[in-house]
Amino acid sequence: MASKSTIDSIPGGPLIRFEDVSIGFDEGEVLRGISFEVVPGETKVILGESGSGKTVLLKVAAGLLRPQSGRVVVMGHDLTEMKEVDLLDFRRRIGFVFQEGALFDSLNVADNVSFRLREESVALEETEPRVREALRFVEMEDAYDKFPDELSGGMRRRVSIARALIDQPPIVYYDSPTGGLDPVTSQTIITLILRLRDLNGVTSLLATHRLQDAFGLANFAFDSKADRVVPIWEDGKGRHFSPTNFLVLRDAQVYFQGETQELLKSADPYLREFLS
């Protein structure tokens, strides 16, 4: 491992904790001895090449995959000890934005976004305003009645974010939310993630291999008064740390864990090459 740092500068105990987590499939080990913590309000960016286990890590963190060893503790729940029926309840309190959006293609946008509410038997008169509010947040209210196959890749991703935040979860996992999108649409998605982080205080794990997204999250914040994204050092609130930290995966292990400046200043040849 090139470097390791703690995140003591952010107040509060960890909301997500991985302790020596390992998982493998028929093809071999995907994650080996992964340990890290995420404190409330923090965004942990999981960097790594394609196939380095980023998606698997997120699915383990959501209890969608069970590790072969180690412990995963999220919001005080040890996911490795929980039964599937309890995990279903637990997952209702987190949001998950999948790589390609994973919208239900037989349901329209409104039904996709309200899926969780309908499962919880929320009254129809309460459901519609909440769906509209979530769609307004991602600027997709016009797509209310459309089906996923009528939407572009970026629009599907935004609807997926709306679906994930319908219950205002304290934790959201993003799996390559800008993968395969053009730079303008990617920026829109990153702005949405910044808004969720800075306006709603959402804690998140974000897997990506796009450095511009990672550093966009690390170096910018959403200013609610100005209603726009501003560089973090110019936000006028005296914030001197970024709530964004990095974790780099390589060969199924954590290769680097730390803050933006540590990553940028690292002399490790692999990290230098990865960042170049």
Add this chain to the structure above:
Amino acid sequence: MATLTPKTPESTKPSPIAGLNDALKRQILSLQSYSYLVGDALAKMFSAPRYPEDVLEQMDAIGVGSLPIILLTGFFIGGVMVLNTAAQFQRFGETALTGDTVAIALVRELGPTIAGLLVTGRNGSGIASELGSMVVTEQVDAMRALGTDPVRKLVVPRLIATVLTLPLLTAVADLVGLIGGYIVAHFTLGLSAVEFWNRAVQALAFGDLVMGLAKPVVFAIIIATVACFYGLRTRGGTQGVGRATTTAVVVASVAILVSDFFLGKLLLYWFVS
């Protein structure tokens, strides 16, 4: 002192015994996973949350959707049975037995089997490919991430819908098969409606009806669970969806025919002998 010899490609190749062992283990694991899914789905049929709208939607797709092919196939199966047996009955001067033969063969055997195989081809493949596509596009994971149990939401409604509709489809297949048989018997053997239908109805005993309706229930469980099982374990993108669909249809069809033999034997023992 021991020396280290580099591994050659031959030395890393698994032996045929090890390969057979692995294949057997995979099959047993598959059977275990399938049994678990069946048990889980059957148990969840009787507990909340339930999805009645999804059950109705599936009943429409399976029941109403399959009706045209059931009507067409049932009619011609009944007709072709009479065509093939007419000459034999004429030879022995027992043309009046046509109604008995068509009724017993259709109700006991052909109706359930043909309806089961047709629903396997039409809906089993549809279920496997739909669920397979949902798996490879992460929709099933998204469902779990949203706190919904895919077995309750996807498997149970399909299972209930198939169990409710296949016996009805079988009854329809039996009826139109008899109509087809009567029309052919009328034109080839000159049988009147009274002769044919009297014999056909009188030939059927309570046991025959039980056999004719018990088999489709078992076949429905096989079709829905096998299709859902292969759909939900799809791996490998769109190719995987194709493979899952083919495997589901083949396994369900073979399972229907094999179980038909044993069910037939058991039900004949209980109700006929």
